[in-house]
Amino acid sequence: MSRELVLNVGFMVDGVDLNLHEKSTITVDPGGFTIISSGWSTSGVKLENVIALPPLFNAHIHVGDYAFPEIGIELSLPELVAEPHGLKHRMLKSTPRDRLVESIRRLFDYLVSIGVLGVADFREGGVDGLLIGLEASKNKPLNYFPLARPTSISREELLTLKEKAYGLGLSTPIRYKVNELRLMASLFSDKVKGAHVAEVPDNALKEFMLALEELKADYIVHGTHLGLRELEQLAERGIGLILCPRANSWFGVGVPRVDLVVKLDVLAALGTDNAGWVKPDLWRELEYTWNLIRLKGLRDIDPRKILAMATINPLRIFKVEAKYLVDGGEASFILIDGYSSNIVYAHNKIAGIVKRGGGEHVLAVFFKGKCVYGSLCDKIQG
């Protein structure tokens, strides 16, 4: 792109504290950064009922099982996903590699189309699995963060994974010996490390302890069966908690105490988990998460705390430095239709975004200065 684009938007949610600004001008410069000013410019396109938002970030997904959706819906969670004989792992082994890559590429296209530009993927299958994810993400307009899972604890495999992956994502710390967890902690000391923890009640506290004390986890996933004391520890130590309440509900394992997570200000993010059984629609996750909080009787909360779980909190958890919709930030953001979604009429527009947002309202998706998806791209880019 050789010239700057000037967008006069009706509303903008900035990417630092998710404050709502009325009438903003977003100038996308040719270098792929934004200049933000309040009020409208006399030049550029007018987008009156349009809301600019930081891109969404799906903080926990397994992209591999998108190739065989809804298989084994009658099975229990262990029958489906336990390693190495769960149905999912048998399917991953028997599905041709090019079919896996093709289905993951389609999944990435879907994610971009709904405004998800950050994807933290739990990559099964050691080095081979990691290479499949990396190949599928080639030339896709999103930031891909593959979190690797070793198949053996050989130094060689761990070093290869470290070189090619963004970090570590273990199925559960209890699969490993303490000295193996310590080896991973030290080899990956400069990468992000985490694991599924307390998804089911069995061994929940043991998993929690091993993840924090031996793996030195930067984040844990699920925490469905953690109580007040453990959530307090996460908050005190600044460890990320990635929640997947729709997946937890589908698999029937319970739901996390999101009300406590919010009250304690745990650094929390949202993920959609297994793409084969849960539609990877982060908008649905936003609404569902708020419903769970309300079910616990907690009404007085700032909806920015929920929106943060799908936008800015994952950036902190995964140590991503980019900032969006701030002056000088990276020009990656989304434009949603505030009219068709009814959000421009909402008395609390951030609440409206959490409850009424959806892929069907996405008009344009910008990634690093380019409009990469949406009906508005032609109008904007002239």
Ligand SMILES: [Zn+2]
């Ligand atoms: Zn998972």
